[in-house]
Amino acid sequence: MSHTGERNFDHFLSLAERLDVPARLREEMAQCGAFHTYPAPGLIIGVYMVEYARNVLQVQPGEKVYAVCETPKCLPDSLQVILHCTCGNNRLRIIRAGRFAFTVNRGSDEAFAQGIRVYVDQEKLKAWPTLLAWFTHDACFDKKTMGDRLFEDILTAGQQILSCERVRIPVHKKEWWSTKICESCGQMVPSTFMTGDVCAACSAEKYYELE
Amino acid sequence: MSHTGERNFDHFLSLAERLDVPARLREEMAQCGAFHTYPAPGLIIGVYMVEYARNVLQVQPGEKVYAVCETPKCLPDSLQVILHCTCGNNRLRIIRAGRFAFTVNRGSDEAFAQGIRVYVDQEKLKAWPTLLAWFTHDACFDKKTMGDRLFEDILTAGQQILSCERVRIPVHKKEWWSTKICESCGQMVPSTFMTGDVCAACSAEKYYELE
Numbered sequence: 001m002s003h004t005g006e007r008n009f010d011h012f013l014s015l016a017e018r019l020d021v022p023a024r025l026r027e028e029m030a031q032c033g034a035f036h037t038y039p040a041p042g043l044i045i046g047v048y049m050v051e052y053a054r055n056v057l058q059v060q061p062g063e064k065v066y067a068v069c070e071t072p073k074c075l076p077d078s079l080q081v082i083l084h085c086t087c088g089n090n091r092l093r094i095i096r097a098g099r100f101a102f103t104v105n106r107g108s109d110e111a112f113a114q115g116i117r118v119y120v121d122q123e124k125l126k127a128w129p130t131l132l133a134w135f136t137h138d139a140c141f142d143k144k145t146m147g148d149r150l151f152e153d154i155l156t157a158g159q160q161i162l163s164c165e166r167v168r169i170p171v172h173k174k175e176w177w178s179t180k181i182c183e184s185c186g187q188m189v190p191s192t193f194m195t196g197d198v199c200a201a202c203s204a205e206k207y208y209e210l211e
Numbered sequence: 212m213s214h215t216g217e218r219n220f221d222h223f224l225s226l227a228e229r230l231d232v233p234a235r236l237r238e239e240m241a242q243c244g245a246f247h248t249y250p251a252p253g254l255i256i257g258v259y260m261v262e263y264a265r266n267v268l269q270v271q272p273g274e275k276v277y278a279v280c281e282t283p284k285c286l287p288d289s290l291q292v293i294l295h296c297t298c299g300n301n302r303l304r305i306i307r308a309g310r311f312a313f314t315v316n317r318g319s320d321e322a323f324a325q326g327i328r329v330y331v332d333q334e335k336l337k338a339w340p341t342l343l344a345w346f347t348h349d350a351c352f353d354k355k356t357m358g359d360r361l362f363e364d365i366l367t368a369g370q371q372i373l374s375c376e377r378v379r380i381p382v383h384k385k386e387w388w389s390t391k392i393c394e395s396c397g398q399m400v401p402s403t404f405m406t407g408d409v410c411a412a413c414s415a416e417k418y419y420e421l422e
Contacts, residue, residue, distance in 0.1 A: 036295075
């Protein structure tokens with residue numbers, strides 16, 4: 001991490017302590033910030049959202065849960081660090097809907113799992129003008145001069161800007177797979193990733209050129 | 212983490228020490244395993260792949276780099292934990308191509324960034340029969356009896372199963388956005404996520420039902 005990053009980080013953690021954020025949450029904010037490389041506002045809101053979901057579902061430490069995050073912005077990292085729903089362990093799915101919300105559920109042998117959806121409630125945001133201005137990307141929000149005020153709003157509001165609803169989420173079973181060879185690149189690809197004879201990296205998802 | 216998970220973890224780390232895996236790599240394997248909740252074979256191969264990329268590109272500790280991971284299976288977590296290219300900080304993109312490979316590049320003000328692509332080389336895998344059987348999901352691989360042998364192959368092979376190539380990757384600039392309201396759910400969504408008047412979570416990406 002850069003020295004600037006470290007200074008911002010220390011400054012943020014001092015502010016959280018001064019505002020009486022409980023030690024356990026501050027520890028989780030520090031862990032999330034270290035992973036993300038800085039204490040982004042959305043990441044810190046995410047810590048409160050995870051806390052909310054964990055309390056409602058009564059998730060035990062180390063318990064296996066699954067999440068769908070409705071935005072790729074910051075929020076997935078709070079789920080990954082605290083609940084260990086990660087991109088790589090198949091317990092986190094990220095959809096590019098842009099809503100600052102996620103669902104969390106336990107595993108289930110049924111076709112559907114019961115879970116909870118936690119979201120930033122735009123009605124409740126109105127009580128926190130700086131936070132609302134940042135959240136809506138309003139031109140009146142100046143991150144150079146209003147950063148401290150934003151974090152004060154976030155840390156003072158805590159869970160007060162959040163709402164939740166009970167949801168049913170379809171359970172996806174693991175599919176059996178064999179190895180296929182892409183006809184274009186000749187590389188091995190699990191059959192579950194292939195829709196034709198050519199892998200996605202050689203067709204729709206091609207993203208680099210050889211030097 | 213469950214007690215079973217902890218036992219597996221200790222067992223894996225003992226094996227790594229006995230096979231003379233350098234302490235720094237063992238530390239990174241432990242960090243990745245804690246995040247992922249267990250030392251998955253693909254995650255450990257990923258530690259070697261990140262080490263390979265870091266050496267070729269001479270990435271300094273804390274330096275900001277970007278990655279595209281060509282599979283969602285395990286590998287993204289090695290990139291996230293070690294290089295801090297995370298889903299939430301916009302330095303990691305995951306494509307569902309199914310190839311066990313990633314690219315890493317530094318930021319660039321140009322239209323393209325130079326980077327490196329690291330991949331598991333199927334020709335080189337042939338020297339490690341248990342690893343090859345696991346990798347190809349061959350019916351002869353029995354994870355109940357061959358787990359130790361698999362990890363011995365992975366930890367003994369290290370970077371010997373990997374290859375790399377120099378690549379050019381297009382640089383995506385941050386887009387300006389304003390807040391839009393989805394006509395279906397009424398929730399706020401950044402304009403960059405909206406393709407029409409309805410957000411993705413209310414249309415193509417709808418994934419839950421209210422209870």
